[in-house]
Amino acid sequence: MSQPVLHFALVGNPNCGKTALFNCLTGAKAKVANYAGVTVEKRSGPLAGLSRPAELIDLPGTYSLYVASPDEQVARRVILGEMAGEVRPDVLVAVIDATNIKLGLRLVLELKALGLPMVLVLNLADAARSRGINIRTELLAERLGMPVVETVAVRKSGVGDLQAALRSLAASVQTRTGNLSLPERSEAVESVYARIDALLAECVDAPEFTPRWQDKLDALVMHPVLGVAILAAILLLMFQAVFAWAAPVMDGIEALVGWLGEQVGALLPAGILHDFVVDGLIAGMGSVLVFLPQIIILFAFILALEDSGYLPRAAFLLDRMMRGVGLSGRSFIPLLSSFACAVPGIMSTRSIANPRERLVTIMTAPLMTCSARLPVYALVIGAFIPHRTVWGLFNLQGLTLFCLYIAGIASAALVAWITRKQQGEGNSFPLLLELPNYRWPNLYHFLVGLKERAWIFLSRVGTVILALSIVLWFLATFPHAPEDATLPAIEYSFAGMLGKLIQPLFEPLGFNWQMCIALIPAMAAREVAVSTLATVYAVSGGEDALGSSLAHSWSVPVALAYLAWFVYAPQCLSTIAVVRRETNSVRATLIFTGYLFALAYVAALLVRQLSAIWL
Ligand SMILES: Nc1nc2c(ncn2[C@@H]2O[C@H](COP(=O)(O)OP(=O)(O)OP(=O)(O)O)[C@@H](O)[C@H]2O)c(=O)[nH]1
Ligand SMILES: [Mg+2]
16 A cells, blocks of 8 residues: 655745745745745645655745734645645644744744644755854754754755655654644743743854844935935846847847748748748747847846845835835735736735735736836837937936836826725735845846746747737738739738728827737737737838838837837736636726726827827
8 A cells, every 4th residue: 555645844934945945855946036925825846755755835934823914824724734625734844044043933833832743944054154153953953852954945955964854754754634723822922932032042152243234235225215216226227238238139139030031031932831931930930039138138137136135125115105005015026026927916916915905906917017018118119219328328228118117117006096095095004024134146046037037938939929920920911912902912911901990999099000900919918019010011021120110110109109008008818817817806807908908098199199299
């Protein structure tokens, strides 16, 4: 008979490295970042190398079993076996940030009272050592009555010892079923801390030490005025870099795609297959592929910031402003992840307890500029905004991109503020965010994160964008123009007809039919607007690169209006689907879609009219 699966659970304070350990032990690549609340759902994976089948669960961080926010409750309910459909863990792997043992031990003592077999991991041992913290692990193990292991999860050091400890526990533990109940809190908080202090005095030598430069840096980055200036400077630098650093590589990719088109074009005899491959496949996919370097640079900044410990400080800095519009720092992480993609952003609003605040966060998340918009922005900016330095420092293209991001953020604030006015104040809790130590980003996580982002982008090019390029090419090519045609052939195609059919709707915005047709497949993925334009202009016989074709056929006010449209329009079916699922309301979904389309239309109209006056 096969042995029952043994369940291990990683439990500990937020940001102590549980997920990093989980990845070491199971070979998974779950997200690790330097702020509390990265893991919001439990995740599990097989634990190899034990004498029997075992599974490890990674839980969201929690400070205590007794007081818990909704995502902390996930941890408590799993540990106690109250979570429907989940097996109660047989062994607890408690993780402590070795630079903050006192806070961690409180949870460890609570966990110990449950009576489950336990092992204690002192993670971030490297950081503790560099601060001169010395822990007598054997003594601590003896006092606590459980094995204690020191680890550096990001360097996989000490993981072998941890595996050995898990192995020996696995050999002795029986799987049991049934719920646990949380023991009554019999002891006053003060006496718990007195016990912890006694333990610490005995087992830990810690010099009085908070690194001075960290405090100084905090005073600077969280200063109400200077802090905001620093945040703006970081963002500006990021958008400058997206244009400035990517340019050479993008030129290279563009040249490569052009060369490939020529080579393949020369190989294939003139005819329908030739046109399909050159104008449909290569032009369509190539036009989006060119933006890979910009996506990578954008995420390089985001990943480095995530691991540095800066982001929670930015949340803290913005909390007051967010509170002013009826949100709080709690919405910060969902909104922040929406810069990559609104879908996970909206899903992570589950950790917001106040339903009104959660709804407003869901409604405004898509106004954060997701990475799928970057190719559209970059294409139009590259074609219409001169590559020029302004005020001796900034390049105008990067500055424009910065403004588009800010437009999204400012609009989100406005929307949140208006809904608050309508619905009255919700009860707002003060933001309790733990500020982690600053840390150099971990190179390995950084590279893994970048690879993952590049892969997500490339697989979109290879799937959705490929498929839609093919469809678009057919629509743009058939039916052929009649013998006595006077207009370019594409005007007689399905794409031409469809574009002209909806064009009157967008007449006030100045969009031509090519721009209109690009809006339809862009509902599946925004980048497809780029490949659609590429195919449509290539089929029309354009020899130029896409950017110059656009520059010839759109006016600047219309190009800016197109950008404004993309800031707001809910051009993404997966986002609409996830809003439907998370709000569980058709009405809310309709309001969501309707208000964003209306906003897009009005914004594009205003931008076109105003810029026509000014330019
Ligand atoms: N120097 C050092 N950094 C570490 C170590 N372990 C984790 N980190 C860093 O600590 C941060 C938090 O790691 P995570 O694994 O996301 O922490 P977590 O406990 O899962 O956090 P939550 O999911 O938010 O509860 C990341 O920036 C890691 O790179 C370590 O042993 N040494
Ligand atoms: Mg985690």
